[in-house]
Amino acid sequence: MRRPATDVRTEGRSDVTETMAASTATPAAPIADAGWAARLPRRAWTPNRAGRAMAMCFYTPLRRGGALRLWLRLLLYRYGLGIFARSVYKLSFLHYAHWTVVRRLPGQRWRQPGYLLFESNYNGPWHNYIETFSSVVGGGISKILRTSAGFPGVVPVRAFKDYLEGHEYVLANYYSAYEGHPEASASVITAALDLSARFRRFAARAGRLGPGEFALAYARFLAEAQASLAGTPPRRVPRRWLASRARNLTVVAPIRPGQVPATTAALARHHAALPSPWCPLGDLHLGRWTVLDWAQVAARPGPVQPLEPPCLLFTAEIQGRRGPFIRRLVTLTAGAADEVWGGCEGWPGATRPRQAARFLRRRQVRSHLFFSAYGRYGPDDVRHALDGRRRILAFVEQAQGRSPADQLAAFRRLTEELRLERGA
Amino acid sequence: MLDLADIQGNILRGYSFRHARLLFLKLPAGAAGREVLADLTAQVTSAAPWGRDDRPSFAVNVAVTDAGLAALGVPAPVRSTFPEEFREGMAARASSLRDVAADQVQNWDDGWRRWESIHLLVSAYGDDGHALRRSRDQLVDRVRAAGGDLVVEEEGARLGPAGAPSTEHFGFVDGLSQPWLRAMADIDPGGAQGRQVLATGEVLLGHEDGEGFESVHPEPGVLGRNGTFLVFRKLRQDVDAFRRLCAEHGARYPGGPEEFAAKLMGRWPDGRPLAAEAGGGEPTFEDDRDGGRCPVGAHVRRVNPRRGFGADRQPFFDRHRMLRRGIPYGPAAGDGPAGGDRGLLFMCLCASIARQFEFVQGEWINDGNALGLADERDPVTASVHPAERRRMTIQGGPGRVPWLVAAVPRLVSVRGGAYFFVPSLGALRWLAGARDCEPGRVSLGVLP
Numbered sequence: 001m002r003r004p005a006t007d008v009r010t011e012g013r014s015d016v017t018e019t020m021a022a023s024t025a026t027p028a029a030p031i032a033d034a035g036w037a038a039r040l041p042r043r044a045w046t047p048n049r050a051g052r053a054m055a056m057c058f059y060t061p062l063r064r065g066g067a068l069r070l071w072l073r074l075l076l077y078r079y080g081l082g083i084f085a086r087s088v089y090k091l092s093f094l095h096y097a098h099w100t101v102v103r104r105l106p107g108q109r110w111r112q113p114g115y116l117l118f119e120s121n122y123n124g125p126w127h128n129y130i131e132t133f134s135s136v137v138g139g140g141i142s143k144i145l146r147t148s149a150g151f152p153g154v155v156p157v158r159a160f161k162d163y164l165e166g167h168e169y170v171l172a173n174y175y176s177a178y179e180g181h182p183e184a185s186a187s188v189i190t191a192a193l194d195l196s197a198r199f200r201r202f203a204a205r206a207g208r209l210g211p212g213e214f215a216l217a218y219a220r221f222l223a224e225a226q227a228s229l230a231g232t233p234p235r236r237v238p239r240r241w242l243a244s245r246a247r248n249l250t251v252v253a254p255i256r257p258g259q260v261p262a263t264t265a266a267l268a269r270h271h272a273a274l275p276s277p278w279c280p281l282g283d284l285h286l287g288r289w290t291v292l293d294w295a296q297v298a299a300r301p302g303p304v305q306p307l308e309p310p311c312l313l314f315t316a317e318i319q320g321r322r323g324p325f326i327r328r329l330v331t332l333t334a335g336a337a338d339e340v341w342g343g344c345e346g347w348p349g350a351t352r353p354r355q356a357a358r359f360l361r362r363r364q365v366r367s368h369l370f371f372s373a374y375g376r377y378g379p380d381d382v383r384h385a386l387d388g389r390r391r392i393l394a395f396v397e398q399a400q401g402r403s404p405a406d407q408l409a410a411f412r413r414l415t416e417e418l419r420l421e422r423g424a
Numbered sequence: 425m426l427d428l429a430d431i432q433g434n435i436l437r438g439y440s441f442r443h444a445r446l447l448f449l450k451l452p453a454g455a456a457g458r459e460v461l462a463d464l465t466a467q468v469t470s471a472a473p474w475g476r477d478d479r480p481s482f483a484v485n486v487a488v489t490d491a492g493l494a495a496l497g498v499p500a501p502v503r504s505t506f507p508e509e510f511r512e513g514m515a516a517r518a519s520s521l522r523d524v525a526a527d528q529v530q531n532w533d534d535g536w537r538r539w540e541s542i543h544l545l546v547s548a549y550g551d552d553g554h555a556l557r558r559s560r561d562q563l564v565d566r567v568r569a570a571g572g573d574l575v576v577e578e579e580g581a582r583l584g585p586a587g588a589p590s591t592e593h594f595g596f597v598d599g600l601s602q603p604w605l606r607a608m609a610d611i612d613p614g615g616a617q618g619r620q621v622l623a624t625g626e627v628l629l630g631h632e633d634g635e636g637f638e639s640v641h642p643e644p645g646v647l648g649r650n651g652t653f654l655v656f657r658k659l660r661q662d663v664d665a666f667r668r669l670c671a672e673h674g675a676r677y678p679g680g681p682e683e684f685a686a687k688l689m690g691r692w693p694d695g696r697p698l699a700a701e702a703g704g705g706e707p708t709f710e711d712d713r714d715g716g717r718c719p720v721g722a723h724v725r726r727v728n729p730r731r732g733f734g735a736d737r738q739p740f741f742d743r744h745r746m747l748r749r750g751i752p753y754g755p756a757a758g759d760g761p762a763g764g765d766r767g768l769l770f771m772c773l774c775a776s777i778a779r780q781f782e783f784v785q786g787e788w789i790n791d792g793n794a795l796g797l798a799d800e801r802d803p804v805t806a807s808v809h810p811a812e813r814r815r816m817t818i819q820g821g822p823g824r825v826p827w828l829v830a831a832v833p834r835l836v837s838v839r840g841g842a843y844f845f846v847p848s849l850g851a852l853r854w855l856a857g858a859r860d861c862e863p864g865r866v867s868l869g870v871l872p
Contacts, residue, residue: 124791128783128787131740397828
């Protein structure tokens with residue numbers, strides 16, 4: 001779907017009722033000029049937002065010969081020099097991003113030398129994200145995007161923004177495993193993972209110490225962990241991007257004629273549902289569902305071309321291998337999967353899980369470059385780290401300025417609570 | 425070369441007058457409103473320099489809201505060339521600013537809840553408060569006689585003795601680290617000494633901005649050159665809460681209450697930086713990236729991170745700088761209990777309200793993510809719910825462990841605010857002479 005005229009990307013997520021009311025996913029109607037009350041922040045439908053995560057789905061036609069050049073460029077970034085990787089790791093607000101060369105969509109009838117599908121999950125307003133992207137990784141991004149038709153360069157940034165807006169899709173459903181933690185931005189998650197790991201190491205040796213030794217060890221722990229107390233420790237750049245255990249999954253399936261409204265409505269219901277029907281998938285970090293019903297054509301600049309039949313694009317960041325994840329998806333969330341893919345050509349139904357899994361597997365498109373901020377940590381690890389961070393910060397706040405004996409007593413209470421919780 | 429006679433006087437350099445009266449007026453519609461504006465335009469102080477002997481006794485400047493442009497008869501197609509945030513107004517931009525409900529329009533001061541009626545800001549500055557009062561009375565009478573009204577009025581005065589640096593109510597010297605516009609080098613070659621130099625188009629419309637392109641500006645051209653945008657925000661300061669916080673934490677904090685307060689603010693009360701450079705200049709934070717001297721989340725470092733994230737990031741941060749022109753209001757807080765209404769009439773000037781003011785307020789002050797500060801917010805000026813207690817980390821240094829400030833109460837609250845366009849003198853004359861035009865019939869780029 002095209003982005004609505006009303007810019008909803010900086011606003012808060014709507015409540016269930018409002019989301020349901022907008023379930024047909026049409027752009028929000030302009031608000032009548034009824035005085036300042038009507039112009040207060042609109043609680044509009046915000047499909048590209050899940051908790052603190054914002055999503056961008058960008059699909060752009062490539063120039064002639066661009067597919068090969070882009071493929072080689074992404075390969076170079078993936079296996080080659082780490083300059084681009086280091087720059088991307090500097091972006092502390094980035095959860096995940098992937099770059100995929102798509103040769104042809106199922107419903108595409110026009111000649112076109114391929115497309116670039118770029119999706120990212122970030123925190124903060126869209127405009128700021130683009131400005132930072134342009135400033136910090138502008139060189140690397142330029143080399144990727146100059147294979148695309150009509151790319152104006154990353155500077156001036158306003159022309160770059162106009163270009164991105166012209167190729168951006170609105171998501172129909174956006175799932176985040178961290179939505180229960182309103183503070184869970186990418187930098188908070190990074191900080192929480194680092195702080196929890198440091199605290200575990202400290203706790204393993206500190207419980208046996210006397211008050212005097214504990215005070216010294218505790219001061220050392222605080223000094224070492226201070227970057228994670230406030231914000232973000234510098235992200236470590238893995239030797240290769242593939243070192244992460246996280247994977248990207250991309251599935252494109254054509255939708256049967258007349259089934260778009262039902263599919264969109266189902267996705268909007270899932271977007272609004274609390275808890276989300278996708279919660280049972282413990283290895284799903286973030287998931288996005290987008291109806292692709294138009295596309296730009298490089299050879300025919302101007303109005304966008306309708307895609308007939310439209311396609312359902314499903315992209316997800318998962319922990320572990322894709323095959324087992326797909327099997328769990330069609331068994332643990334069978335009802336939701338039926339609602340979503342039931343309108344797609346050839347969907348066998350989740351009551352036939354082997355065939356349904358095969359349906360999704362065969363419609364996969366492999367990403368060529370994938371960035372993951374959390375490496376080997378799965379959604380459960382992240383949630384535990386976020387909970388632990390709250391506890392640890394509360395403990396540090398209580399302990400400061402107290403006597404070593406009081407600090408040690410508070411520390412033992414905390415470790416006991418954490419142990420009991422883990423046991424539970 | 426800048427045309428100083430075309431630029432309003434408080435843009436390039438702040439005034440040093442001790443008193444300010446800010447009149448937020450509703451104009452009569454159409455020709456009567458334009459007549460009022462024409463009268464005012466004749467009195468507006470330009471940026472033309474004055475010497476020690478010919479310093480005027482007062483200065484007047486004018487800014488206009490989107491509703492004001494409409495009242496003056498500026499047709500919708502012209503108004504639509506102004507940025508969206510300006511047309512919507514501050515009250516409607518609470519989500520971009522991340523203002524909590526307590527700081528939103530429904531909780532503003534009485535007059536400010538009628539912000540939609542405000543068309544014009546007339547700011548008058550002078551050293552003689554009584555003379556300023558008389559001028560104000562004459563202007564208000566003139567506006568009322570023409571069918572307009574005074575919607576809100578704010579009165580500001582510098583704190584501290586004459587000649588001394590101006591302070592704000594928490595007791596810190598204010599107005600430091602103002603950037604310097606590149607084009608000012610022609611006028612005052614020594615003025616850039618020790619200051620951050622910004623591209624002129626970061627503040628003045630129609631000039632080259634930080635990207636090397638002409639800044640985005642409204643049309644026709646006369647509106648889009650030598651003007652700027654002004655943000656006004658009335659900030660009430662809770663001096664008692666600030667003192668209690670410093671006393672409570674200062675009793676346990678290793679450096680004591682004064683150092684604790686300085687760590688929140690990022691400067692000592694007399695304006696000295698916490699992270700002073702070896703040469704004595706303004707800090708760049710380049711050698712204090714961990715925040716051991718000036719905490720990463722301290723107020724002055726948040727609103728101007730300088731090179732705290734590396735020299736290569738400074739060009740990006742410089743795109744979010746602005747010129748501040750605020751002045752305190754309310755009586756000075758003595759040493760005893762400091763109840764009462766006092767604070768800062770915050771004003772800043774920038775070429776893009778969204779990119780500069782709203783970004784700083786929403787992302788750097790009211791959030792920590794963009795600065796690598798997770799969910800922490802500005803310890804002094806962030807918008808927080810009255811019952812909320814935010815956290816701040818004071819990083820440790822050699823021989824000192826980090827200190828977590830567990831419960832920073834609400835210290836500053838928003839009592840009103842609006843976005844204005846500060847036209848050039850030429851644009852003011854154009855607006856004062858603008859005729860009512862039917863939408864769609866205006867010829868952009870052609871003066872009436």
